[in-house]
């Protein structure tokens with residue numbers, strides 16, 4: 248299926264100026280070859296424009312199985328020809344990440360935490376650059392812990408914040424702390440929220456997402472191998488987070504937002520909550536319920552993609 252050229256408002260438009268992706272690295276121009284090591288892809292070994300030039304939507308999430316399931320789901324949703332069993336892992340030469348392409352949709356796993364997603368984002372953004380992609384929307388489809396909201400709620404992030412509730416991401420470069428903005432695309436979040444309101448089966452809120460560097464102590468859990476705080480201190484911290492507008496906690500949103508923002512890529516974070524952290528720390532929900540929860544961000548983003556491609560009105 249040939250991709251349709253749509254402008255930001257999702258309308259076909261010949262005069263539309265395509266938003267350009269900017270890699271911010273002058274050294275790249277003088278490199279004879281760029282090996283995307285963790286993807287097992289490279290500019291000399293692969294024809295990246297041919298393989299990826301038509302990509303318009305990049306969806307990322309922690310687990311390889313989830314992102315394969317999403318690729319198969321999108322294949323069906325877009326009505327693409329062929330069998331979903333034929334959708335293979337483009338990165339099968341490495342076991343670091345998994346990548347699947349279905350029409351204009353690229354589905355990539357990023358593992359857990361900031362270091363893992365950050366490596367993936369460097370290589371993915373260079374991949375889009377080498378392939379000559381433009382006008383690409385990026386989505387993180389994740390899971391999270393809810394703060395004062397019911398399990399199964401989908402949170403569309405308006406601001407990704409750090410564990411001090413600041414909308415920033417700190418990167419240490421050459422021994423210096425560099426602070427980057429975690430601004431996400433407000434129009435994209437608004438559009439997703441509008442579509443969510445058309446899907447009554449999808450409980451959705453817009454709120455701040457707090458990104459931590461740990462699942463246990465870093466998220467105020469009492470059930471890790473280490474814990475040095477009381478239940479009251481945990482609840483006080485979660486209450487402060489809630490009052491600051493935080494509605495969920497995960498582990499990748501700030502670097503995802505910061506890197507996309509720096510490279511002029513429109514990005515959104517859509518995570519389902521697996522539990523309400525005021526009610527506990529352990530994720531004891533049955534597996535099949537968790538599987539259904541994980542499908543929810545996928546349903547919303549699939550709806551968005553189909554709207555953008557003009558497959559539904």
Ligand SMILES: O=P(O)(O)O[C@@H]1C[C@H](O)[C@@H](CO)O1
Pocket residue numbers: 308309310358359360388389390391462497498499
């Ligand atoms: O995309 P996923 O569901 O992997 O994101 C969250 C944040 C951590 O990576 C992980 C912790 O369970 O889930």
Ligand SMILES: O=c1cc[nH]c(=O)[nH]1
Pocket residue numbers: 390391392393462466496497498521
């Ligand atoms: O509580 C949770 C659940 C999923 N992912 C997280 O990072 N935290």
